[in-house]
Amino acid sequence: MTDAAHTPPEETYSYLGPAGTFTEAALKQVPDAAGKHWRSVNNVGEALADVTSGRSVAAMIAIENSVEGGVSATQDALATVPGLRIIGEYLVPVNFVLVARPGTALGDVRIVNAHPVAYAQSRGWLERELPDHGHIPATSNVQAAASLFEGSQADAAVAPPGITEHLDLEVLARDIGDNPNAVTRFVLVSRSRILAEPTGADKTSLIVELPDDEPGSLLAMLEQFSTRGVNLSLLESRPIGDALGRYRFVVDLDGHIADERVADALLGLRRTSPNVIFLGSYPRADRREVSYHSRYDDEIFIEARDWLRGLLSGEPD
Numbered sequence: 006m007t008d009a010a011h012t013p014p015e016e017t018y019s020y021l022g023p024a025g026t027f028t029e030a031a032l033k034q035v036p037d038a039a040g041k042h043w044r045s046v047n048n049v050g051e052a053l054a055d056v057t058s059g060r061s062v063a064a065m066i067a068i069e070n071s072v073e074g075g076v077s078a079t080q081d082a083l084a085t086v087p088g089l090r091i092i093g094e095y096l097v098p099v100n101f102v103l104v105a106r107p108g109t110a111l112g113d114v115r116i117v118n119a120h121p122v123a124y125a126q127s128r129g130w131l132e133r134e135l136p137d138h139g140h141i142p143a144t145s146n147v148q149a150a151a152s153l154f155e156g157s158q159a160d161a162a163v164a165p166p167g168i169t170e171h172l173d174l175e176v177l178a179r180d181i182g183d184n185p186n187a188v189t190r191f192v193l194v195s196r197s198r199i200l201a202e203p204t205g206a207d208k209t210s211l212i213v214e215l216p217d218d219e220p221g222s223l224l225a226m227l228e229q230f231s232t233r234g235v236n237l238s239l240l241e242s243r244p245i246g247d248a249l250g251r252y253r254f255v256v257d258l259d260g261h262i263a264d265e266r267v268a269d270a271l272l273g274l275r276r277t278s279p280n281v282i283f284l285g286s287y288p289r290a291d292r293r294e295v296s297y298h299s300r301y302d303d304e305i306f307i308e309a310r311d312w313l314r315g316l317l318s319g320e321p322d
Contacts, residue, residue: 014059014060014061014062015062016041016042016062017041017042017043017044017055017060017061017062018032018035018038018041018042018043018044018061018062018063018064018065019043019044019045019046019051019052019055019056019060019061019063019064019065020032020043020044020045020046020052020064020065020066021045021046021047021048021049021052021065021066021067021145022045022046022047022145022147023045023145023147023148023151023171024045024147024171025146025147025164025165025167025168025170025171025172026145026146026147026165027067027097027099027146027165027189027191028065028066028067028191029043030097030165030167031065031067031095031097031189031191032065032193034095035065035093035095035193038063044060044061046064047144047145048078048144049066049067049076049078049079049082050078050082052064052065052066052194053066053082053083053086053089053194056089056194056195056196057086057087057088057089057196059196062195063092063193063194063195064193064194064195065095065191065192065193065194066079066191066192066194067079067189067190067191068080068094068190068191068192069189069190069239070099070122070126070187070188070189070190071184071186071187071188071189071190072099072125072126072183072184072187073122073125073126074241075239075241075255077243079192080212080241080243080255081243083194083212083255083282083284084212084243084253084255084282088196089194089195089196089284090194090195090196090197090198090284090285091192091193091194091210091284091285091287092193092194092195092197092201092285092287093192093193093201093287093288093290094190094191094192094193094208094287094288094289094290095190095191095192095193095290096188096189096190096191096290096291097188097189097191098187098188099126099182099187099188099189100166100180100181100182100185100187101123101126101127101146101163101164101165101166101180101181101182102163102164102165102166102168102176102177102178102179102180102181103117103161103162103163103164103176103177103178103181104150104153104161104162104164104168104169104172104174104175104176104177105153105160105161105162105174105175105177106153106154106174106175107173107174107175108175109160109161109175109177110177111134111135111177111178113160114135114138114160114161114177115137115138115139115160116138116139116140116141116158116159116160116161117131117135117138117139117140117141117159117160117161117162117163118140118141118142118143118149118150118152118153118157118159118161118162118163119140119141119142119143119146119149119162119163120142120143120144120145120146120148120149120163121142123146123149123163123164124140124142124163126182126183126184126187127163127181127182127183128183129183130178130181130182130183131163131181134178134181141157141158141159143162146163146164146165146168147164147165147168147171149162149163149164150162150164150168150172150174151172153174154172161177162174163181166179190290192210200262200263200285200286201286201287201288202263203261203263203264203286204261204288204292205294205295206288206289206291206292206293206294206295207259207260207261207264207286207287207288207289207295208238208257208258208259208260208286208287208288208289209257209258209260209261209262209267209283209285209286210255210256210257210258210284210285211255211256211257211258211271211274211281211282211283211284212253212254212255212256212280212281212282212284213226213253213254213256213274213278213280213281213282214245214252214253214254214278214279214280214281215252215253215254215278216277216278216279218250218251223254225277226254226274226277226278229270229273229274229277230258230270233266233267233269233270233273233301234266234297234298234300234301235258235259235260235266235267235270235297235301236258236259236295236297237256237257237258237259238257238258238259239255239256239257240254240255240256240257241254241255242254242255243255253280258270259295259297260286260295260297261286262283262286263286264303265302265303265305265306265307266297266301266303266306267286269306271283
């Protein structure tokens, strides 16, 4: 990747830095980003501001973790920042090492610096191996390690496995994550309105508000998907913030907006919800083909529309 000071926006990608973060590992999976300028930012808001202002062509942000669930800061930002589209998703296995300044032994560690999410995912190991330790929160996994050289009171830090490629630190323990199968899902966000062609292994992301806080509202929303054979891979609620009891729903569904069953479900949502935000249709990171019952094939929806059109135009049976 380049690091030119005056790289044009179409050659710039933003990511949560500094170098060595899991977000950078996700960006390394993007073929179009290879050889381009990668702009390190401090948080999701700054990354998305780069995109909306035109400073960057796209930004890589974390949206979901297999252990912690959805990343609320990302979900809320996508709901409130207009003009954004998800153009791809990427999976990064997540594990951690405990690092310290050279000469530090595990028995010397009393205080640990760690990003809150990393701390939550390694807390079992830390409490078992360092039962009397204290915790200082960090803004990122790499910053937790870098702070050891910046006058931090911490003796050690929870960091990504590749941290020693960037900082002169000793690894006190490896694989300290409590869940060896932990994975974080990242999405590449841009302002592009060009939809990726359907592949048969696609995902569509939406944010949907309920019309009323009354019995059956959530069921009515879910029925738009279930009656069309559309599977949901993510459904999380987030407070809208204007009043108690008012929620929006973050939805990932299997399929592409070009699929008839998905398009029909979106039409149903649009009729029943005061606000539907389409965040994009894009290939699944795992490339797993979407399966559904044959009664929801595109041809079934097309035939039904043709039948109705014939009735309205008076065509003979």
